[in-house]
Amino acid sequence: MGTRTATVAGVLSKICLSLVVVAAACHREPAPPPPAPAAPPPADVTSTPTGEPIVAQLTSAPAVPTRPYRQHPAHVIVNLVVKEVIKEISPGTRYAFWTFGGDVPGKFIRVRQGDVVEVHLKNDPSSKLVHNIDFHAVVGPGGGAMSSMTAPGHESQFTFRARYPGLYVYHCATAPVPMHVANGMYGMILVEPPEGLPRVDREYYVMQGEVYTTGAYHAPGLQDFDMNKGIDERPTYVLFNGAEGALVGDKALSAKTGDRVRIFIGNGGPNLVSSFHVIGGIFDTVYPEAGAVPQHNVQTTLIPSGGAAIVELTMDVPGTFTLVDHSLFRAFQQGAVGQLVVSGPTRDDLLTAKQFDRPYDGTEYAGGMVVPQISAAPTGPLDDAGRLELGKATFGRICAMCHQPQGQGVAGTFPPLAGSDYLASAAHDTIIGHVLHGLQGPVTVNGATYNGAMPPMQFLSDDEIAGALTYVRSAFGNHLDAVKPAEVAKVRNRTASAP
Amino acid sequence: MRSLALIAALAGVASAAPPGAVRVAGGMYTSPLPQGAMADVAPFWLDREPVTNAQFLAFVTARPAWRRDRIATLYADPAYLARWAAPDRLGARARPRAPVVEVSWFAARAYCAWRGGRLPGEAEWELAARDAPDDISWYEQPVPDVLPDISGGAGIADLHGLVWEWIDDFSAAPSGEKMSCGGGAIGAADPGAYTTFLRFALRGALEARSTMSSLGFRCAYDERSR
Amino acid sequence: MIQILMFLVAAIAAPAESLYTLPVQLHAASGKTVGLDVARGHPVIVSMFYGSCPAACPALIDDLTRVLAEAPDARVVLVSFDAARDTPARLRQLAREHHLDARWTLAAADERDARAVAAVLGMRYRKLANGEYWHTTAIVVLDKDGRPIARSDRLGDHAALVAALRRS
Numbered sequence: 105m106g107t108r109t110a111t112v113a114g115v116l117s118k119i120c121l122s123l124v125v126v127a128a129a130c131h132r133e134p135a136p137p138p139p140a141p142a143a144p145p146p147a148d149v150t151s152t153p154t155g156e157p158i159v160a161q162l163t164s165a166p167a168v169p170t171r172p173y174r175q176h177p178a179h180v181i182v183n184l185v186v187k188e189v190i191k192e193i194s195p196g197t198r199y200a201f202w203t204f205g206g207d208v209p210g211k212f213i214r215v216r217q218g219d220v221v222e223v224h225l226k227n228d229p230s231s232k233l234v235h236n237i238d239f240h241a242v243v244g245p246g247g248g249a250m251s252s253m254t255a256p257g258h259e260s261q262f263t264f265r266a267r268y269p270g271l272y273v274y275h276c277a278t279a280p281v282p283m284h285v286a287n288g289m290y291g292m293i294l295v296e297p298p299e300g301l302p303r304v305d306r307e308y309y310v311m312q313g314e315v316y317t318t319g320a321y322h323a324p325g326l327q328d329f330d331m332n333k334g335i336d337e338r339p340t341y342v343l344f345n346g347a348e349g350a351l352v353g354d355k356a357l358s359a360k361t362g363d364r365v366r367i368f369i370g371n372g373g374p375n376l377v378s379s380f381h382v383i384g385g386i387f388d389t390v391y392p393e394a395g396a397v398p399q400h401n402v403q404t405t406l407i408p409s410g411g412a413a414i415v416e417l418t419m420d421v422p423g424t425f426t427l428v429d430h431s432l433f434r435a436f437q438q439g440a441v442g443q444l445v446v447s448g449p450t451r452d453d454l455l456t457a458k459q460f461d462r463p464y465d466g467t468e469y470a471g472g473m474v475v476p477q478i479s480a481a482p483t484g485p486l487d488d489a490g491r492l493e494l495g496k497a498t499f500g501r502i503c504a505m506c507h508q509p510q511g512q513g514v515a516g517t518f519p520p521l522a523g524s525d526y527l528a529s530a531a532h533d534t535i536i537g538h539v540l541h542g543l544q545g546p547v548t549v550n551g552a553t554y555n556g557a558m559p560p561m562q563f564l565s566d567d568e569i570a571g572a573l574t575y576v577r578s579a580f581g582n583h584l585d586a587v588k589p590a591e592v593a594k595v596r597n598r599t600a601s602a603p
Numbered sequence: 604m605r606s607l608a609l610i611a612a613l614a615g616v617a618s619a620a621p622p623g624a625v626r627v628a629g630g631m632y633t634s635p636l637p638q639g640a641m642a643d644v645a646p647f648w649l650d651r652e653p654v655t656n657a658q659f660l661a662f663v664t665a666r667p668a669w670r671r672d673r674i675a676t677l678y679a680d681p682a683y684l685a686r687w688a689a690p691d692r693l694g695a696r697a698r699p700r701a702p703v704v705e706v707s708w709f710a711a712r713a714y715c716a717w718r719g720g721r722l723p724g725e726a727e728w729e730l731a732a733r734d735a736p737d738d739i740s741w742y743e744q745p746v747p748d749v750l751p752d753i754s755g756g757a758g759i760a761d762l763h764g765l766v767w768e769w770i771d772d773f774s775a776a777p778s779g780e781k782m783s784c785g786g787g788a789i790g791a792a793d794p795g796a797y798t799t800f801l802r803f804a805l806r807g808a809l810e811a812r813s814t815m816s817s818l819g820f821r822c823a824y825d826e827r828s829r
Numbered sequence: 830m831i832q833i834l835m836f837l838v839a840a841i842a843a844p845a846e847s848l849y850t851l852p853v854q855l856h857a858a859s860g861k862t863v864g865l866d867v868a869r870g871h872p873v874i875v876s877m878f879y880g881s882c883p884a885a886c887p888a889l890i891d892d893l894t895r896v897l898a899e900a901p902d903a904r905v906v907l908v909s910f911d912a913a914r915d916t917p918a919r920l921r922q923l924a925r926e927h928h929l930d931a932r933w934t935l936a937a938a939d940e941r942d943a944r945a946v947a948a949v950l951g952m953r954y955r956k957l958a959n960g961e962y963w964h965t966t967a968i969v970v971l972d973k974d975g976r977p978i979a980r981s982d983r984l985g986d987h988a989a990l991v992a993a994l995r996r997s
Binding site: 189 | 743795
């Protein structure tokens with residue numbers, strides 16, 4: 105009885121416990137949902153800059169200023185000096201360039217989207233001409249050109265807000281503008297998006313431009329501008345960074361294997377569109393026209409005149425990579441070449457050097473016949489019947505063209521094989537040698553002399569030669585013994601290793 | 604110079620020829636630039652040569668208000684006559700027979716008024732210069748530290764290729780978007796007239812008190828003003 | 830707006846001599862020949878125009894009317910570069926049409942003097958083939974002695990001009 109009571113009590117207590125547990129469970133608050141990840145605050149590109157103005161670091165090509173690391177827009181001062189200088193475009197050839205900062209292309213400017221940019225354009229007192237500046241990054245009449253007409257010995261100042269991210273050309277826009285641009289007055293300004301461009305290992309600045317001279321390519325001395333060549337769009341020089349050899353030899357761009365390289369590539373024009381290509385490279389990323397939407401795996405990209413592109417490559421294989429405008433006469437005859445030299449361990453798994461160099465005597469083209477490429481010998485060993493089949497087919501395809509389908513030859517030209525006394529008396533090695541290496545000079549068959557040239561047929565496999573010879577020696581009334589592939593191999597190897 | 608003046612006088616010109624000046628026959632001038640009006644230019648006299656450093660030195664000696672240490676900042680910028688060794692002395696960088704530069708429009712005007720003349724207008728200057736050899740290579744090259752002497756020679760000398768020259772109505776040259784980028788070619792009668800564009804671009808950017816290391820002037824005289 | 834004031838303030842930082850040293854002769858609407866200093870002793874707004882101007886010059890007169898309403902001690906001197914058409918009679922007619930009071934002086938300059946006034950104001954103008962003029966805007970505020978204290982190159986700035994006049 106106690107047991108039963110205990111049991112009942114036990115059951116009851118279990119029930120009560122369960123009820124208590126259930127009750128407790130019913131009274132618990134439902135667990136709050138996990139908090140949603142907070143959306144990142146939009147980047148600040150509109151606030152008014154506070155703090156001291158920053159003087160922009162400007163660089164000459166191919167160097168690029170360091171990326172601006174700022175959370176907020178800044179007041180940036182750009183000091184740009186226009187200087188007219190006479191420079192070499194090629195050894196012994198000089199040209200009077202008009203420059204932003206003393207170089208062609210002009211200085212590279214790098215700011216952050218939202219920056220308030222205060223431009224000080226100074227024209228050196230030794231300049232002959234008025235100059236100004238049009239930033240393609242600026243929205244407003246003239247892109248700043250009207251706010252910056254500057255006479256020699258003067259300085260103009262104007263300010264703009266860099267509202268749009270991207271890589272933009274700037275150039276002088278004083279009339280006659282094609283001459284000002286042709287004479288070197290172009291450069292680039294990068295307005296970096298607030299989060300910055302993705303990290304890379306190296307960044308370079310390259311700009312293509314044409315030069316129109318009255319003298320021919322490489323004519324020595326100080327060359328004059330040729331307006332008519334400019335109108336006809338027939339430049340004398342097409343150059344990267346203002347001179348032949350600006351990116352060649354000890355001035356080549358450099359990288360190490362494994363580097364991710366970004367090139368800010370612009371085209372000052374004034375006329376031509378560039379087909380920019382790095383020989384041996386593929387742009388794994390291109391921002392075509394320096395816009396916001398990337399493309400991938402591009403071999404050659406177009407850069408409009410007065411435009412730009414951003415290209416990125418990963419340099420896994422060492423060596424010298426040539427930058428060209430792939431309108432190749434410009435690269436070969438007019439100077440549009442540069443170099444990117446990549447150092448590091450070789451990568452034979454990606455591209456080998458030359459592996460073999462073998463003699464090739466053009467036997468595909470024998471005496472005017474086009475001999476079809478014969479594929480490799482059939483895989484797997486052939487039995488005699490199979491070899492004979494192969495030999496018959498080979499005879500029909502090749503030998504019969506001269507010796508005729510029944511081996512009868514052509515009188516005076518090609519000796520017969522049918523009933524040939526020569527075939528019957530010559531050693532196997534001799535006959536095999538004729539097929540492998542050809543036969544020149546007079547040969548007498550069945551009393552007639554033939555003085556032609558039998559072409560070599562080394563492209564035939566051992567099986568094919570043995571099969572064809574065996575067929576010939578047993579057909580057309582011939583009753584001669586077979587030729588084995590091993591015999592052919594022996595003759596082939598012997599003569600191959602012969603001095 | 605004197606013989607030319609004598610010849611001109613003997614040719615029966617009503618007024619005495621200004622010394623050192625040549626008579627320019629008038630004619631129709633059409634600006635090759637956009638908005639260029641046509642002008643019927645009356646005959647006038649023009650200096651055969653640009654004004655030299657020696658001549659300008661005589662001027663500031665006679666009119667000391669125009670010396671570089673006395674001139675009002677309203678009338679010239681701080682580079683006025685900067686290459687002269689002293690306010691009253693030329694020095695090595697300003698050869699006596701080289702054209703005077705680093706002079707403002709106001710100073711040029713004052714000099715010509717002192718000589719009994721004035722600055723030429725755009726139509727007059729361009730008309731006189733129309734047939735003079737105009738080599739674009741001069742426009743491409745920077746200014747040398749010491750300017751060469753006037754070249755001399757027959758006719759009106761050095762209208763092109765030595766220094767830019769002030770005109771009286773430089774403030775008539777189009778500026779702004781009229782001269783910027785492609786805008787400069789809109790409506791232009793001859794967009795291939797590059798050297799003309801370069802002259803207009805300069806005039807459109809100058810102020811009256813501006814001075815430049817390659818900007819000088821010469822004077823014009825009315826036919827009957829003397 | 831802030832940029833304009835900053836620009837005007839910059840002009841003040843480099844005071845030049847008085848414009849009244851410029852020897853020009855202006856043919857005023859009154860029929861008299863006057864100099865630029867016709868309103869010496871008052872702060873003066875100087876600009877240039879021509880009477881047949883279809884749009885910009887009426888807008889300029891509009892702006893300056895507003896300025897004078899808030900700066901009663903100021904005077905206006907407007908110089909026409911079209912003396913051939915802007916005779917004293919024509920100038921009087923213009924003054925009537927725009928209801929200009931005695932604080933305004935409309936005057937015309939002959940070609941050479943007009944260029945001289947344009948030179949000190951930084952103004953550009955060119956006669957076009959159709960008889961109209963292309964011209965820029967140049968408004969200069971002078972103190973009582975004719976020294977420039979502020980300058981604007983656009984219309985619609987009357988608040989900034991009033992501020993400059995109050996400072997003078």
